[in-house]
Amino acid sequence: MQFAEPELDELYRELILDHYRHPRNKGTLDNATSKAEGFNPLCGDEINVEVELEGDIIKDVAFSGRGCSISQASGSMMTAAIKGRKVADAIALLGDFKRMMTDPEVEPGEDLGDLEAFQGVAKFPVRVKCATLAWHVLEDGLESKS
Amino acid sequence: MFDVDTLRKDFPILSRQVHGQPLVYLDNAATTQKPRQVIDSLVHYYENYNANIHRGLHKLAEEATEAYEGSRAKVARFIKSPEGARSVIFTRNCTESLNLVANAWGRKFLNAGDEIVLSVLEHHSNLVPWQLIAKEKGAVLKFVDIDGEGRLRVDQLEQLIGPRTKIVSLVHASNVLGINPVRYAAELAHRQGAIMVVDGAQSVPNMPVDVGDLGCDFLAFSGHKMAGPTGIGVLWGKPDILEAMDPFLGGGEMISRVLLEESTWNELPWKYEAGTPNIADGIALGAAVDYLEGIGMENVRAHEKSLAAYAIDRMSALPEVTIYGPKDPEERVGVVAFNYGDIHPHDLSQVLDQRGIAIRAGHHCAQPLMRRLDCVATARASFYVYNTFAEIDKLVEALEGAGRFFDPDAAAAARMS
Numbered sequence: 001m002q003f004a005e006p007e008l009d010e011l012y013r014e015l016i017l018d019h020y021r022h023p024r025n026k027g028t029l030d031n032a033t034s035k036a037e038g039f040n041p042l043c044g045d046e047i048n049v050e051v052e053l054e055g056d057i058i059k060d061v062a063f064s065g066r067g068c069s070i071s072q073a074s075g076s077m078m079t080a081a082i083k084g085r086k087v088a089d090a091i092a093l094l095g096d097f098k099r100m101m102t103d104p105e106v107e108p109g110e111d112l113g114d115l116e117a118f119q120g121v122a123k124f125p126v127r128v129k130c131a132t133l134a135w136h137v138l139e140d141g142l143e144s145k146s
Numbered sequence: 147m148f149d150v151d152t153l154r155k156d157f158p159i160l161s162r163q164v165h166g167q168p169l170v171y172l173d174n175a176a177t178t179q180k181p182r183q184v185i186d187s188l189v190h191y192y193e194n195y196n197a198n199i200h201r202g203l204h205k206l207a208e209e210a211t212e213a214y215e216g217s218r219a220k221v222a223r224f225i226k227s228p229e230g231a232r233s234v235i236f237t238r239n240c241t242e243s244l245n246l247v248a249n250a251w252g253r254k255f256l257n258a259g260d261e262i263v264l265s266v267l268e269h270h271s272n273l274v275p276w277q278l279i280a281k282e283k284g285a286v287l288k289f290v291d292i293d294g295e296g297r298l299r300v301d302q303l304e305q306l307i308g309p310r311t312k313i314v315s316l317v318h319a320s321n322v323l324g325i326n327p328v329r330y331a332a333e334l335a336h337r338q339g340a341i342m343v344v345d346g347a348q349s350v351p352n353m354p355v356d357v358g359d360l361g362c363d364f365l366a367f368s369g370h371k372m373a374g375p376t377g378i379g380v381l382w383g384k385p386d387i388l389e390a391m392d393p394f395l396g397g398g399e400m401i402s403r404v405l406l407e408e409s410t411w412n413e414l415p416w417k418y419e420a421g422t423p424n425i426a427d428g429i430a431l432g433a434a435v436d437y438l439e440g441i442g443m444e445n446v447r448a449h450e451k452s453l454a455a456y457a458i459d460r461m462s463a464l465p466e467v468t469i470y471g472p473k474d475p476e477e478r479v480g481v482v483a484f485n486y487g488d489i490h491p492h493d494l495s496q497v498l499d500q501r502g503i504a505i506r507a508g509h510h511c512a513q514p515l516m517r518r519l520d521c522v523a524t525a526r527a528s529f530y531v532y533n534t535f536a537e538i539d540k541l542v543e544a545l546e547g548a549g550r551f552f553d554p555d556a557a558a559a560a561r562m563s
Contacts, residue, residue, distance in 0.1 A: 041513075
């Protein structure tokens with residue numbers, strides 16, 4: 001389904017809506033090595049992120065929470081993007097993602113993959129926080145661990 | 147009654163387009179739009195008689211003082227202040243008014259163990275100031291709950307207001323749910339020797355309010371929610387209590403005689419207006435009062451009630467919609483908080499915005515209430531004198547469109563059942 005308004009199609013890309021309707025890695029982990037939660041007081045979005053580290057590898061990751069489609073899809077796509085990767089890679093990705101969200105002029109690097117779907121969100125300043133919330137929570141969790 | 151189409155011409159902003167669509171402004175509980183008369187009053191002040199008030203013996207200062215104090219008199223008349231303008235203190239907004247009471251009354255008269263009775267549906271502005279002073283004084287906060295329909299539980303109100311109660315502070319009309327029995331709460335408070343504070347942010351702009359009839363000791367409200375400018379609010383208080391309290395802020399204007407070590411205070415209401423006040427917006431608030439009185443507050447109320455009734459009626463017909471608060475429009479102002487299936491209010495609001503429709507999405511500065519209602523947030527459509535039934539039709543149509551977009555399966559399933 002498409003909107004009559006092209007701006008909305010840019011914001012709500014099919015990939016984002018797919019992750020919103022069918023979130024990946026949603027829930028909690030039995031063997032989490034770090035947990036963090038974040039809250040967006042503007043709209044009440046809540047995201048919890050649990051990570052299970054094995055050495056410097058993110059062996060498993062899950063998110064839970066309630067919020068808008070952008071925040072929930074971002075949690076889903078973030079976990080899909082970092083699962084099985086090195087912590088250092090995840091942190092680099094986090095930096096690239098945040099740059100893409102805060103500076104729409106910057107062309108995202110090739111390694112952002114599916115996450116490029118969020119590029120349209122950068123044009124809606126009030127929604128940027130929704131898209132970056134999960135990443136901030138991940139950052140908190142990884143930092144508190146190290 | 148008045149003609150809405152004619153009245154809309156007074157509001158320049160209503161003719162603008164948003165994303166190529168005519169603006170449908172349904173976020174009036176956050177702030178209302180301003181009529182030409184109010185905007186003109188601001189410009190007229192700055193272009194013709196801008197001067198500081200209550201000082202300077204020149205013509206401009208005289209005119210500015212007269213207009214500012216004239217506005218205070220209009221506000222006093224608007225809420226039928228029994229002791230006139232000396233009860234009317236100009237503040238920045240309703241929040242500052244409530245902070246003034248919490249600080250000035252609380253600091254002087256609250257003691258450890260005293261109780262402050264509030265409710266779970268208070269706006270943060272009628273919650274956080276009390277948390278701060280309660281912590282400072284060792285006072286205890288008590289909260290009246292709501293029932294299944296979102297009405298304040300009167301049985302709890304009766305139970306919680308007791309001999310230790312020093313302050314009862316309640317919102318008159320909720321910015322999410324309904325209208326509260328503040329007159330009865332004032333009776334209960336006074337029986338126990340407590341003071342009654344009323345947050346009138348959503349009632350004064352939307353219905354006739356007779357402060358003497360309410361029986362409260364303080365009434366707080368904002369100018370910008372009643373067609374007036376931002377940056378000006380009102381605290382109405384009973385003069386004997388205002389006399390008994392110490393000032394909130396110190397500085398110029400609020401003093402009588404100043405010595406190096408101590409000072410004496412100006413008379414009411416200026417005792418509570420330190421420094422150069424917001425002269426322009428204070429004067430323009432008077433223009434807003436004139437405007438509303440020209441329509442008649444009973445007509446404002448009647449129009450908003452019929453809009454709310456129509457909105458509740460049309461939205462209730464959508465199976466996905468949950469409406470919060472009492473369904474009887476008699477029990478609410480023009481505020482309809484709702485959710486649409488599982489779609490987050492932010493997403494709804496975003497889609498509506500692209501169609502020129504402005505609603506509020508979020509926790510409405512009432513996070514404890516959201517938790518009490520067991521939702522993260524709600525969407526909210528709120529109406530004012532210039533809204534029309536056709537705008538509500540557009541809202542409903544846009545909601546259905548959003549529903550089909552975000553949750554096609556659920557929308558279909560709801561329609562089947």
